[in-house]
Amino acid sequence: xxxxxxxxxxxxxxxxxxxxxxxxxxxxxxxxxxxxxxxxxxxxxxxxxxxxxxxxxxxxxxxxxxxxxxxxxxxxxxxxxxxxxxxxxxxxxxxxxxxxxxxxxxxxxxxxxxxxxxxxxxxxxxxxxxxxxxxxxxxxxxxxxxxxxxxxxxxxxxxxxxxxxxxxxxxxxxxxxxxxxxxxxxxxxxxxxxxxxxxxxxxxxxxxxxxxxxxxxxxxxxxxxxxxxxxxxxxxxxxxxxxxxxxxxxxxxxxxxxxxxxxxxxxxxxxxxxxxxxxxxxxxxxxxxxxxxxxxxxxxxxxxxxxxxxxxxxxxxxxxxxxxxxxxxxxxxxxxxxxxxxxxxxxxxxxxxxxxxxxxxxxxxxxxxxxxxxxxxxxxxxxxxxxxxxxxxxxxxxxxxxxxxxxxxxxxxxxxxxxxxxxxxxxxxxxxxxxxxxxxxxxxxxxxxxxxxxxxxxxxxxxxxxxxxxxxxxxxxxxxxxxxxx
Amino acid sequence: xxxxxxxxxxxxxxxxxxxxxxxxxxxxxxxxxxxxxxxxxxxxxxxxxxxxxxxxxxxxxxxxxxxxxxxxxxxxxxxxxxxxxxxxxxxxxxxxxxxxxxxxxxxxxxxxxxxxxxxxxxxxxxxxxxxxxxxxxxxxxxxxxxxxxxxxxxxxxxxxxxxxxxxxxxxxxxxxxxxxxxxxxxxxxxxxxxxxxxxxxxxxxxxxxxxxxxxxxxxxxxxxxxxxxxxxxxxxxxxxxxxxxxxxxxxxxxxxxxxxxxxxxxxxxxxxxxxxxxxxxxxxxxxxxxxxxxxxxxxxxxxxxxxxxxxxxxxxxxxxxxxxxxxxxxxxxxxxxxxxxxxxxxxxxxxxxxxxxxxxxxxxxxxxxxxxxxxxxxxxxxxxxxxxxxxxxxxxxxxxxxxxxxxxxxxxxxxxxxxxxxxxxxxxxxxxxxxxxxxxxxxxxxxxxxxxxxxxxxxxxxxxxxxxxxxxxxxxxxxxxxxxxxxxxxxxxxxxxxx
Numbered sequence: 001x002x003x004x005x006x007x008x009x010x011x012x013x014x015x016x017x018x019x020x021x022x023x024x025x026x027x028x029x030x031x032x033x034x035x036x037x038x039x040x041x042x043x044x045x046x047x048x049x050x051x052x053x054x055x056x057x058x059x060x061x062x063x064x065x066x067x068x069x070x071x072x073x074x075x076x077x078x079x080x081x082x083x084x085x086x087x088x089x090x091x092x093x094x095x096x097x098x099x100x101x102x103x104x105x106x107x108x109x110x111x112x113x114x115x116x117x118x119x120x121x122x123x124x125x126x127x128x129x130x131x132x133x134x135x136x137x138x139x140x141x142x143x144x145x146x147x148x149x150x151x152x153x154x155x156x157x158x159x160x161x162x163x164x165x166x167x168x169x170x171x172x173x174x175x176x177x178x179x180x181x182x183x184x185x186x187x188x189x190x191x192x193x194x195x196x197x198x199x200x201x202x203x204x205x206x207x208x209x210x211x212x213x214x215x216x217x218x219x220x221x222x223x224x225x226x227x228x229x230x231x232x233x234x235x236x237x238x239x240x241x242x243x244x245x246x247x248x249x250x251x252x253x254x255x256x257x258x259x260x261x262x263x264x265x266x267x268x269x270x271x272x273x274x275x276x277x278x279x280x281x282x283x284x285x286x287x288x289x290x291x292x293x294x295x296x297x298x299x300x301x302x303x304x305x306x307x308x309x310x311x312x313x314x315x316x317x318x319x320x321x322x323x324x325x326x327x328x329x330x331x332x333x334x335x336x337x338x339x340x341x342x343x344x345x346x347x348x349x350x351x352x353x354x355x356x357x358x359x360x361x362x363x364x365x366x367x368x369x370x371x372x373x374x375x376x377x378x379x380x381x382x383x384x385x386x387x388x389x390x391x392x393x394x395x396x397x398x399x400x401x402x403x404x405x406x407x408x409x410x411x412x413x414x415x416x417x418x419x420x421x422x423x424x425x426x427x428x429x430x431x432x433x434x435x436x437x438x439x440x441x442x443x444x445x446x447x448x449x450x451x452x453x454x455x456x457x458x459x460x461x462x463x464x465x466x467x468x469x470x471x472x473x474x475x476x477x478x479x480x481x482x483x484x485x486x
Numbered sequence: 487x488x489x490x491x492x493x494x495x496x497x498x499x500x501x502x503x504x505x506x507x508x509x510x511x512x513x514x515x516x517x518x519x520x521x522x523x524x525x526x527x528x529x530x531x532x533x534x535x536x537x538x539x540x541x542x543x544x545x546x547x548x549x550x551x552x553x554x555x556x557x558x559x560x561x562x563x564x565x566x567x568x569x570x571x572x573x574x575x576x577x578x579x580x581x582x583x584x585x586x587x588x589x590x591x592x593x594x595x596x597x598x599x600x601x602x603x604x605x606x607x608x609x610x611x612x613x614x615x616x617x618x619x620x621x622x623x624x625x626x627x628x629x630x631x632x633x634x635x636x637x638x639x640x641x642x643x644x645x646x647x648x649x650x651x652x653x654x655x656x657x658x659x660x661x662x663x664x665x666x667x668x669x670x671x672x673x674x675x676x677x678x679x680x681x682x683x684x685x686x687x688x689x690x691x692x693x694x695x696x697x698x699x700x701x702x703x704x705x706x707x708x709x710x711x712x713x714x715x716x717x718x719x720x721x722x723x724x725x726x727x728x729x730x731x732x733x734x735x736x737x738x739x740x741x742x743x744x745x746x747x748x749x750x751x752x753x754x755x756x757x758x759x760x761x762x763x764x765x766x767x768x769x770x771x772x773x774x775x776x777x778x779x780x781x782x783x784x785x786x787x788x789x790x791x792x793x794x795x796x797x798x799x800x801x802x803x804x805x806x807x808x809x810x811x812x813x814x815x816x817x818x819x820x821x822x823x824x825x826x827x828x829x830x831x832x833x834x835x836x837x838x839x840x841x842x843x844x845x846x847x848x849x850x851x852x853x854x855x856x857x858x859x860x861x862x863x864x865x866x867x868x869x870x871x872x873x874x875x876x877x878x879x880x881x882x883x884x885x886x887x888x889x890x891x892x893x894x895x896x897x898x899x900x901x902x903x904x905x906x907x908x909x910x911x912x913x914x915x916x917x918x919x920x921x922x923x924x925x926x927x928x929x930x931x932x933x934x935x936x937x938x939x940x941x942x943x944x945x946x947x948x949x950x951x952x953x954x955x956x957x958x959x960x961x962x963x964x965x966x967x968x969x970x971x972x973x974x975x976x977x978x979x980x981x982x983x984x985x
Binding site: 186189190191193194196197198201202204205206207302305306312313315316317318319320321324325327328332416417419420421423424427428435438439441442443445450453454457458461462 | 510511514822823825826827829830831832833834835837838839840841842843844914918921922925926928941944945948949952955956959962963966967970971974
């Protein structure tokens with residue numbers, strides 16, 4: 001039925017180019033149920049106007065007229081009776097073949113139904129054929145919309161009421177912008193989802209923060225006042241709405257214990273955690289990628305085995321134990337580095353960064369090895385070698401770039417784990433970052449503080465992954481070509 | 487012609503013979519351990535010698551020297567003849583003695599060296615014996631304690647009896663020529679019974695014997711045999727499996743051979759004792775025996791690790807299968823919902839759940855499980871997407887199979903391999919997460935002996951009694967490393983690309 005796709009594109013040169021792309025974009029978007037509904041909702045005024053035009057135009061539509069004519073012609077020609085006889089005959093033959101009992105009445109009913117279906121199909125086919133011959137298009141709502149969108153007058157008239165609708169169409173006109181826009185929307189969805197999930201878990205907790213903070217001696221009135229101050233007496237949906245609103249307006253109120261502004265506290269603590277993670281990340285990348293490449297170029301040698309064995313050990317060491325051993329060795333016995341972190345002392349961040357980066361280092365080294373190994377067995381590397389390029393050039397020019405793509409994915413994925421794992425490292429080295437803040441607050445449980453901490457970390461991770469995805473879209477030609485054909 | 491073939495054989499003999507690579511591996515690890523014991527055996531500040539570690543150093547050094555000699559012999563044999571001579575193989579019997587000092591690497595190498603044609607049954611039997619031997623050895627350390635558990639004698643006697651039985655099995659397996667023999671049925675059943683001590687090598691061996699007896703189709707036996715052979719020939723994977731099963735068996739046998747009171751009851755007469763025969767790893771600030779605590783902690787680590795892998799395996803697997811099979815809108819909705827879970831780092835999600843429901847073992851298992859559902863779902867979805875386009879699925883659909891039967895009979899069994907590999911690799915992560923959370927005071931209740939809890943106590947005495955923090959950490963690393971080795975080995979064995 002959908003003739004929008006294969007409709008012949010007739011555009012007079014007078015139609016501005018932008019408008020024809022606009023109309024095409026609409027046609028494409030209209031094929032996706034979700035986008036269809038989204039457009040209907042935000043572009044309701046435009047839809048109402050074009051629906052009225054549709055109703056008017058439908059009256060003298062060629063399709064309807066043809067259909068009626070052909071339907072009548074076929075009925076008069078006795079096509080229906082022929083079909084019924086044909087279907088009865090078919091069924092009789094089938095039943096004799098399978099040696100089933102023949103029930104005349106039922107057989108007739110079935111035959112009539114099938115004949116009716118086939119009859120309508122035949123009529124439809126004939127109409128389509130006729131339409132195609134005449135070069136006319138079947139009038140549907142979508143086709144009306146498309147032709148209206150090519151009219152400059154219509155667009156200008158409906159531009160103000162349908163501003164949102166046109167903005168959406170413009171966003172979808174360019175594949176890159178469309179891709180970025182869609183990723184942004186899904187990130188937004190994830191952030192709201194995380195806030196909802198974390199808040200709900202803390203809400204259904206059997207613990208009572210008021211009783212925990214005020215102590216066992218608190219009277220009922222004291223607890224009621226506490227709950228009123230922090231809005232804990234309000235219904236679930238109100239609290240949830242306030243929490244989600246708070247996340248986006250950076251106002252989560254005061255924490256239960258200590259009565260400090262949660263967002264301020266988080267803003268004070270997040271930089272040190274990010275700095276720590278960043279140093280660990282750089283350290284891991286700088287050390288692990290060369291190791292992985294050396295391992296891959298000398299695969300199955302003694303060096304390769306040793307390096308990968310060390311990497312596997314790195315994956316298996318718990319952060320906190322490694323931290324303790326480092327403190328024991330480098331601070332207590334050798335006294336090279338301070339055991340705890342002091343802001344401003346660059347020496348004191350070395351150990352935490354190494355400890356936090358070890359797991360990532362091991363993962364990156366293993367990933368680099370396997371992806372480089374995979375790439376250097378590709379055909380294009382053999383081609384490069386056949387061209388007479390030297391090994392170094394092959395490795396850096398042809399192999400490394402392609403091997404890098406899965407490595408970046410791993411880095412993006414592990415970054416989240418690192419921000420989470422920072423809680424443990426921060427506790428070992430006594431760093432007052434966001435991780436140890438959440439851990440300290442969870443005993444109460446201090447709902448706004450925990451939620452704020454976790455959600456802002458999740459937002460950071462989502463944004464980093466968003467950035468990596470967008471980077472990919474520009475770097476990786478495979479994704480680029482996939483993006484353009486949607 | 488034949489001389490050409492011979493020279494080719496010699497040329498590639500070094501690379502083609504697994505013994506050579508294994509000899510080197512065992513040698514390197516052995517030397518590394520020797521050096522570690524040397525460093526631990528000398529107190530550098532005073533120049534004094536610590537007798538225990540120093541004697542361990544000497545013992546390891548001896549076996550490392552022997553190992554290097556064997557490795558040299560193997561290399562020479564392979565270069566000269568292309569095969570290992572039987573006189574070199576005889577050295578394997580001598581190297582078997584390294585089991586006495588606990589060098590499992592050279593011991594495992596010796597197993598392989600002794601026999602020229604190694605069937606997986608033979609290797610499994612050897613590892614079964616080694617597991618049993620070490621369980622008995624570690625349990626018998628309790629003899630030095632002031633008192634032992636009531637069931638200790640009975641337990642030890644049973645373990646020894648099983649050990650003798652397993653020796654008999656070894657003889658039978660060596661003599662086995664692949665023909666169907668009468669003893670296989672009874673021995674197989676007995677082996678399965680002895681695996682109740684946690685020695686799952688015995689279970690695998692027994693099941694395989696029963697399979698040989700009962701299976702009508704030789705191809706089923708051959709299929710299992712091929713997979714076994716792959717895993718058994720991978721020495722690091724077997725060593726990983728060995729250590730996991732050793733810990734598993736030890737934590738089951740500890741019900742009889744260890745005294746729980748030693749691990750949890752305060753004994754203020756013996757606080758913070760240095761390691762001795764009665765307290766092999768010393769005592770903590772409440773006078774509790776750290777050695778017993780570590781043994782009992784293994785239970786928790788294994789249970790939590792396995793459960794918090796199994797639950798997301800099932801839940802994530804089902805969600806992923808549904809999402810991949812039905813596709814379109816179902817897929818979209820499920821995956822977007824799982825994206826939300828995926829955006830929160832595992833440890834933080836666990837902290838949130840524990841903050842809401844309190845620190846306990848059950849909460850911990852649930853908290854760790856929820857966080858890893860999305861990864862399993864994604865893995866399963868990818869597999870299912872690939873497999874549901876295969877011809878055999880189409881043919882099942884054409885034959886009129888229902889959706890459920892297609893999912894459970896065709897798709898799920900064929901997409902299990904990557905899931906199993908992933909599960910093995912993530913158990914290690916779960917063990918680390920458990921102890922990390924316990925260390926933060928958010929995991930297992932502090933009075934229960936668990937590796938993270940022991941470490942937490944130890945971290946307070948880092949300066950004066952560092953061994954309290956070192957030994958439980960080594961236990962964690964060894965277990966996690968074993969799971970990672972096993973996972974890597976399984977991946978190599980199950981990956982069809984490497985065939």
